[in-house]
Amino acid sequence: MKTKLSFLAFFLSLTLSFAQTRISGKVSFKNKGVSEVNVILKDTYDGATTDAEGNFSFETSEKGDHVLSFTHPKYIEVNKNIEIGDQNVVVNAELKEQINEIDAVVVSAGAIEASDKKRATALLTPIDIYTTAGADGQISSALNYLPGVQKVGESEGLFIRGGTGTESKIFMDGSLINNYFSNSIPGIAGRDQFNTSLFKGNIFSSGGYSALYGQALSGALMLESVDLPDQSSYDFGISPIFLNAGFQKLDDKKTYSYGASAGYSLLSLMQKVFDFNTDFIDAPQGFNGDANFRIKTKSGGLFKYYGMYNTNKMGVKTESLESEYDFALVRLKGKNTYHNLSFRQKFGKYLLNVGTSYSYNRSNLNFSTETNTLESEKTELLNAGNYINLKAVLERKINKISAVRGGFELNNASEQLNFQDIQKNYRDLISAAFVETDLGFSNQFSAKIGLRGEYSSFLGKANIAPRFALAYRLAKDWTTSLAYGLFYQNPESKYINSPSNLDFQQSQHYIFQIQRASEGRSLRLEAFYKKYNELVKVQNIGEINGQYQSVQTAVNNNGYGFAKGLELFWRDKKTFKNIDYWISYSYLDSKRDFMNYPMSLKPNFASEHTLSVVAKRFFPELKFGTNLSYSYSKGRPYYDIATKTVNGEEVNFIRNEGRLKDYSALNFSFNYLPNLGKKDSKAFTVLVLSVSNILGSKNIYGYNFSRNGNQSSAVVPPVNTFVFVGAFISFGVDRTQDAINNNL
Template sequence: MSPSAKGQNLTGHDKIILSGMVKNRAQQAVPFASLKIRGTDEGTTTDSLGRFSFSASASGEQTLVVSSIGFNTYTQPVNLQGKDITMQIVLQPRRQELQGVVISAGSFEASDKAKGASLTPMDAVTVAGSNNDLATALRSLPGAQQIGEQAGLFVRGGTGEETKQFIDGMLMPFPNYPSIPGLPQPARVDPFLFQGILFSSGGYSALYGEAMSSALILNSVDLPDRSSADFSAFLPGNLSAGFQKITGDKKGSYGISGSYNNQHLYNRIVPQEPDYFYGPEYYNGNANLGRKIGKTGMLKLYVSWDHGHTALRNPDVDSLSLKSAYTSKSRNLYAHVNYRQLLGDSWKISAGLAYDDNRDEVNTRLLDRDNQQVFLSHDPYRYKNSDFLTRSVFAQGRLVLTHMFGRNQSIDFGAEHFYTRDRFTHNDSLSALTDHLSAVFAEGNLQLSSHISARAGLRMEYSSLLGRTTWSPRLSLAYRISDGAQFNAAYGMFYQKPDNVYLFANRRLDFSRADHYVINFTRKADNRFFRIEAYYKQYHDLVKTDPAYDNNGKGYAKGIELFWRDKKTIPDLDYWVSYTYLDTKRDFLDYPYTLRPAFTSPHTATLAVKKFFPGISTSVNVSYAFAAGRPYYDIAEQPEGPARVRDEGHTRAYNVVNLHIAYLFNMFKKWKQPAFSGVALGANNLLGTRQVFGYNYSSNGLNKIPVTPPARRYYFIGFFTSFGVDRTSDFMDNMDSNL
C-alpha cells in the first residue's frame, strides 16, 4: 500500500490499512466473507480469492469481526495505531451448514458480493454497443428486448413504462430523456456513481412497487477510496468533466460532474435520416455529498439536473409531398437524500426523501418542401400543428426499519408516500392530476435450514386519485444442492397505476396487475456462471383505449432464458452468452383482440466478448446481438365497433455487431497521484446491416414508411483521463473478478 493511500483520522493517527486473506481449514479461499470493526460501519467483503483490504478511521484497541454463512464468527483484537496490519484468517466450519443460500429468482446482481454474476458499472462502460448507458447495457442480459426506436427497458413482454428505476431505495420517475418517435433516448445517470446494480426481471422485493415487469435497483457509492478528477472528449461531440474530493477527516466526500453532448456536427458529416435541424443536444450536471455520522451513520445527497433539445423533420406519412417537424425540449431536476444508521447490534434504520421537477415541451408542425409551415383544417392534418407542455412534480418520503437476527436472518418493515402533480397542456386545453399514493410493507429473510432460504413479504398501496387499495404478496425460495449450485423460485403480485396519458382521458381507471411465477437453476464455480430460468406472467386489468378507455385488457408472457459467463477458460478473456425465448400476447390499448405486442421478439440472443491485452494495454470488446423479427400492425379505428387490423407482418431479423477498442496509458508518470488515460474508438453496427423496427402508416393505410435507425453505423473516437484513480486496474479486475 503506497503512502498516498493513507490519511489522518480525527485523533491525528495515520489511517490504518487492514489487509490479508480469509481461508477455511483446508486453506481454501472464503469468498464474500464480511469483515467489520465492531461498533462501526467500517469494513469490507473478501473478493473471489478470499482477499481483503480496507482502511479504518477508528484508532487504538479495536475488535475485528469476520463472518460468513457456514462458518463460526471469528473475532480478533487489533491495535489500529502506528502501522498497517496484514493478517491471515482461518474460519472454522459451522456444523452441518453449507455456504450461504442467496435468493436469485428473477434477478441479476452486480455488487461487491456478486462480481461477475451480471453487470458491474465497468461492464456498462466497456460492453460494446452500450455507449455508457445502463438501459442499453442491460439489453445484453436475458429477458430484455432489443428495442432501438423507443426509450426505456422492455422486459419479458412488458412495455418500457413497466420497468422502474430506484436509487438507494428512492424512485427516479424520469430515468431517461423524453421519448422521441423512432429514436432511443439516453439515460440520465452515470453508471460510475453506483457500487451495486440489481436488475430484477421478475419476483422482486416487497420493498419496491409500481413496476409490473421489472425493477432496476441501484445502490450508490458511500465514500470513494480517494480524491479524483476526470475529463473526456469524444467525437461526435461529447465533453465531460468532474471531480470527487475526500474531506480532510476522511469521513466525508463531495463531488460535481457535468457533460455536454451535441450531435449537430456529426450529423452533417454522417448522413442521417431523419433531417435534424437542431441537435440532438443534451447537457447534464450532478452533485453528490456523503458524510459519516457518528460510528455507524451514513448520510448521502445526490442532485442531478439536465436539459435536452432535439428537432427533426421527416416525410409526412399522410402526404409524402409534405413534411412533419417534431421539436422536443426538456429539463429535469432530481434530488434525493438518504440516511441510514445502525441502532445497537440488531437494528438498522434507513430513511430517504426524493424530489423531481420535470418539464417536457413538444411542438409538431406540418411543413411544405421549403420547410414553411402549412395549415390544413381537414382530417388527418388538422392536429399536425400542435403544442404540448407537460409539467410533473414528484416527491417521495421513505422509512425502513430492519431487525437483524442470527444466521443472516432479518425482517424489514416500513412505509413510503409518493406525491405527484401533473399538468398537461395541449394548445389551449389544460388538464391536471394530483395523486397521493401511500404504501406500507414488511418482508422477512429467513434461513430455514443449511440448505434452504426464504423471503416472504407483503405490500399494501392506496392511491387517492384512483380511490383503490392493493395488496401484493411476494414469496421467494432458494434451495442449495451443492456448494455453488442451487434452485430458486419466486411468486409475486405486482400492481401499477395507469400512465397519465390514459388517466387524463378517464380518471376512473384502476390499477393494472401482473402475477409472476419464476423458477431457475444457477451454478457458480471456477470463474464460470450458468443460469437457466423459466417464468410465467399473467396480466390483468390492462388499459384499453378502444372502443373506450377502461381496464378490460389482459395478457400473458412466458419463456425460458439461458445465461453463461466464462472468465477462466482463456486468460484475460471475459465472454458471456445470453438467450431468451418469449411467448407473449396482449389485448390492450387499441388492439382489437389478443396479439403479440409489436415491441416483442420470440428469440433474442447476445454474445459479448471482452479481451484485455496487458502487453499493449489495450482492451478489445466485441458484441453481437440477434433478435427474430418483430410483428407490426396497421390498426385502424372504425366509426362503429372495435378497431381492425388493416395490415400486419414481421420485420426482418435484427443483427448487430459492435466493436470498441481502448488503448490505456499513463501520461503523468511523474505525478505522485495515480493517473489513467486512454484513447478509445469504435463502431456500432459495424457491418452496416439494415435494421427495421416497424412501420408507420398513413390514416388511409396507403402509405407505409419503415422505422429505421438514423444511420446504418455509429462511430466514435475520443480521449479520456482521470487523476487520483488508476482505472487500469478496473479493466484488469473486470477480467479477473470471480463469479
C-alpha cells in the same frame, strides 16, 4: 547390565501399551457420515480425523474425566464429556450445521446482482458496462445483453419478458427515479440521464422482485450509489460529440466528500461525417450538471446527496405520409432535474435506511407541416410533472442469515398536459406499507416472504400484494429457486385525459430457476410465466397531422394477457486467460389484448427469440482491451390499427400487419490505457474507440402509417453505423491497476 536394561525397557513399554485406551466412534450429519472432522481430547495432544464414512479411532494414556471435541468449519462444535478407564470408549456424535452467511444459499429467481460478491455472480459493474461494446456506457443499454430484456430501439425503457418499457421501474438508493431517461421525439429513444460511474452496484430483477418495491408489472432495477471516494480527483472527458469535466474532494480524515461535474453535447459535427437516416433540422444537443456530497457520522451513519439538472433539444424533419403536406416537422425542448437524499445508520441490531427524492420534468413538443417550403402553425404538446418520493426501511437481523424488515413509502405525482382543446391536471398520492423476512433454515434452504399494500388517492382504491420465494442447494455449486409474486401498477397517467372508473393493472409472476455458480463461471436456466389482468384499454381522442400521430385516453381495465418463456445465461471468466465472455438466450411467447388492440395479439415490442454474445479480451502488458458484442432478435410483429363505425359504435380493426425483418448488430470497441506524464504521477487515462453495428445492418424498428393506411414509412435508427472516439482523464488518483484487474 545390558540385559537388565533391555529387560527394563521391554517391561516399561509393555506396561504403557497395556495402559493405552482406545477411543473410537462415528460422526454423522442427518444420518450420513461426515469426513474431515477433527476429534480432539481437549487439553491433550491425542486425537484423530474422521475418514470418508465418518469413523475415527485413536489411543490415549489419559485417565479420568475428559472432554472430547468434534470440530469442522461447516458444523457447530460439539463437546462430549467422557470417562476414560481401562476399557475402550465408543463415542458417536451427531453434528448440527454451522449457519454461515457466505455458504448459505440465497434466493435468486428472477434477479441478477452485482453489488455483493459473496451472494451473487458479479455482473454489470461499471467496468462491465463501459466495456460492453454497443452499450455506449449506458446501464439500460448494457441490460439489453442479459436474458429477459428486449431490444426496442425506437423507445426508451426496459422491456422485460413481454412487458412494455413503462412496466419496469428504476430506483436509486431505494428511492424511485420518476424520469430516468431524457426527453425525446417519437421514434427516437431517450438516453440515460445518470452517469454510470455514479453507481457502485446494482440488482436487476426481471421478475419476482422484493416487496420493498412496487408500481411495476414486469421488473425493477435497484441502483446503489457510491459512498465516499477513495481519493480526491479531477476528471475530464472529450470527444467529437461531448465535453465534460468534474471533481471529487475528500477531506483528510475521510469523513466527508463533495463534488460536481458539468457537460455539453452536440451531434452536429457527426452529422457531417456520417450518413444519418434521420434529418435533424436541429442537431441533438444538451447540457447537464450535477453535484453531490457524502457525510459519515461519528456513529458510523452515512448521508448521501445527489442532484442533477439536464436540458436537451432537437428537431426532426420527415416526409409526410399525408398527401396534403410535403414534410412533417417535430421540435423538442426538454428539461429535467432530480435530487436524492438518503441516510443509513445502524442502531444496535437494527439498520435504518431513509431516502427521499424530488424530480421535475418538462417536455415541450411542437408539431408542424411544410408545403412548398412554407411551414404551418405549430401544434404544441406540453407535459410537465413534479414528483416526490419518500421511503423508510427498518431492518433487524435475526441471525447470520435471517432478517426481518418493514417500512413505508409515499409517491406523490402532480402533472399537467396541454394539447389543443385538451387540458389535464393529474394528481395522485400512492402510499404503501410493506414487510419482508429472509428466513435461513440452513445453509441449504432459505426463503423470502413479503407483503406489500398500496393505496392510490386518484383511483380511490387499495391493493394487497403477497410475494414469496424459496431456494435450495442441490449440490456444492448447484442451487434451485422458486418465486411467486403479485404486482400492481397504476394506469399510465398520459392516458388519463378524462374521468374514468379505472383500477390497478395486475400481473402474477411464476419463476423457476436452476443455477450453477463457481469461481469465474456462472450458468443460469430460468423458466417463467406471467399472467396479466386489468390492463388498460384506450381510444383515440385527437390526432396530429403530418407524420400521423394520435392522442389516446384510457376508457377501462378490460385488457388481459400472458407471457411465458425460457432463458439461458452463461458467463465464463476462467477458461481462457484474460478473456471474459457471456452468452444469453431468451425464448418468449406472449399475447395481449390492451391499449387499442382489437383482439389478443403478440405485442409489437416482443420478439420470440433473442440472442446476445459479449466477449472481452485484455492484454495486460499492452494495457489494451478489445471488446465485441453481437445481438440478434427474431423480427417483431407490427400492426396498423384503425377505427371504424359498426352499428353506431366505434370498433378497432387491423388494417395492415406484418413482421419486421430479423434484427442483428455486431459491435466493437477498443480501450487503451496509455502512460501520460511521469511514471509515478497519479493520473489515469482511457482512450476509447467504439463502432456500433460495424456491418451496417439496416435494421427496422417498425412502421408509421397514414390516416387512410395507404402510405407507410419505416422507423429506423438515426444512423446505421456509428463511430465514437473519446478520451477520459483523471488526475489525483491512478486507477490503471484497478482497470487491469477488472479486465478493462
